[in-house]
Amino acid sequence: MRNPNSVLHIGWFDKPIAALQRTGAEVACVATAREAPSVRAAGASPIVVPDPGSVADILAGLSRDSLGPADFAAVCSSIEFYLVQAAAIAELGGARGAGLGRTLAMRDKFVQKELLHRAGVRTAACTLVENLHQLDLAEFPGPRVLKPLDGAGAKDTFVLRGHEELREFIASTATADDGPWLLEEFVPGKEYFIDGVVRDGQITLFSLSQYFQNLIECHDGGLTAYHTLPENEVPDLSAKTLALAESAFSALGYEDGVFHLEVFWDGTEVWFGECGARVGGGRADKLVELTFGVDLHDEWALAALGLSSKVTGNETRSKQCYGGLNLRSPQGRLEHVPSLDEVLARPGVVQAELTVAIGDTTPVFSTASNMRAGQAVVSGADAAETARRLAELNTWFFDSIKVAP
Numbered sequence: 001m002r003n004p005n006s007v008l009h010i011g012w013f014d015k016p017i018a019a020l021q022r023t024g025a026e027v028a029c030v031a032t033a034r035e036a037p038s039v040r041a042a043g044a045s046p047i048v049v050p051d052p053g054s055v056a057d058i059l060a061g062l063s064r065d066s067l068g069p070a071d072f073a074a075v076c077s078s079i080e081f082y083l084v085q086a087a088a089i090a091e092l093g094g095a096r097g098a099g100l101g102r103t104l105a106m107r108d109k110f111v112q113k114e115l116l117h118r119a120g121v122r123t124a125a126c127t128l129v130e131n132l133h134q135l136d137l138a139e140f141p142g143p144r145v146l147k148p149l150d151g152a153g154a155k156d157t158f159v160l161r162g163h164e165e166l167r168e169f170i171a172s173t174a175t176a177d178d179g180p181w182l183l184e185e186f187v188p189g190k191e192y193f194i195d196g197v198v199r200d201g202q203i204t205l206f207s208l209s210q211y212f213q214n215l216i217e218c219h220d221g222g223l224t225a226y227h228t229l230p231e232n233e234v235p236d237l238s239a240k241t242l243a244l245a246e247s248a249f250s251a252l253g254y255e256d257g258v259f260h261l262e263v264f265w266d267g268t269e270v271w272f273g274e275c276g277a278r279v280g281g282g283r284a285d286k287l288v289e290l291t292f293g294v295d296l297h298d299e300w301a302l303a304a305l306g307l308s309s310k311v312t313g314n315e316t317r318s319k320q321c322y323g324g325l326n327l328r329s330p331q332g333r334l335e336h337v338p339s340l341d342e343v344l345a346r347p348g349v350v351q352a353e354l355t356v357a358i359g360d361t362t363p364v365f366s367t368a369s370n371m372r373a374g375q376a377v378v379s380g381a382d383a384a385e386t387a388r389r390l391a392e393l394n395t396w397f398f399d400s401i402k403v404a405p
């Protein structure tokens, strides 16, 4: 029987689950056996399954606990890879959910771009490629970007300029036969992102940030670093991006929730890159909290449960500029890593975490933009100071690490 206070969250993610609990909800969480102790420690009930991304596993897991989708008032997920499954389970149970059609529009890169093209929103032309071995690039003049339909962190996402590169890509990856792939027109320009909130179809929070380097450059040693951007730092960018976001959300039917939108700015016009119905990765959440005093995880939970947003529209913007950085280490086995206290003592660092320890092997940073040895949030008086401090922190951290020869 439906418990009006009970919410099913697909996948384990501490901050959003705490945010659901702050609303007073009783949370059940579909999780793996490894994650189950953390779910219990957080005061939620685990539904233990081998694969939380499998609808069959979720239904079987619920059934083993004598539950079903109709027992919950709401079914949701804050994890990109489980959004569609959560929407499907909600529909099966007649529970509150994000809506299957709307969720697919915010999740599948092809569906999203098709809807935007139809509405006339500026975004890359794209086509589906079922079999990479039969792809004839002569039909697609100019550079193209090849990507998986549900990619993340720019993994397996490459710029193709000719057949030689295509052959090299096919030879270098184990996923070449996992089509369909998406082939997109290459959009020139610098990449920016926006984290925010939309309620009743109106954008109520809009936090614009810039990347140091476009994320795709991670494959060539590019840094994953970013900082917030004062509104008029780049003339026209903010106003044009807001207008683009409004038309995009209307085309996608995305009316209630948080978003992480990526755009390209060619110096004159802004191009839609992609948009997720989730809190941005890295420390996007912390940047918004420090800049506007808004907790995006709370906003995600409130929207998921149909409760009122806490955003008033009168948030005062911090005068500080905040940025985030994926910390990197040289390749090898780590023999010395600076302590967290040493990282926190560097100029402007307001928050940091390390995800490697002595004895670990360095992650291969060139595989994806979200590979890291840790991350840090840095503040500065303005964008220039924050950017300088992020670059200095990156160099200092890298140079302080010793690896086995």
Ligand SMILES: Nc1ncnc2c1ncn2[C@@H]1O[C@H](COP(=O)(O)OP(=O)(O)OP(=O)(O)O)[C@@H](O)[C@H]1O
Binding pocket: 124, 145, 147, 150, 151, 152, 153, 154, 155, 157, 184, 185, 186, 187, 188, 191, 214, 215, 216, 217, 262, 273, 274, 369
């Ligand atoms: N059409 C394009 N033109 C130019 N660059 C592109 C294009 N599509 C993607 N990129 C680059 O590749 C990166 C990854 O692509 P995309 O954002 O589509 O996938 P992703 O792997 O889902 O990223 P995320 O980590 O945001 O989930 C982008 O951040 C951008 O730097």
Ligand SMILES: [Mg+2]
Binding pocket: 153, 154, 262, 274
């Ligand atoms: Mg992206």
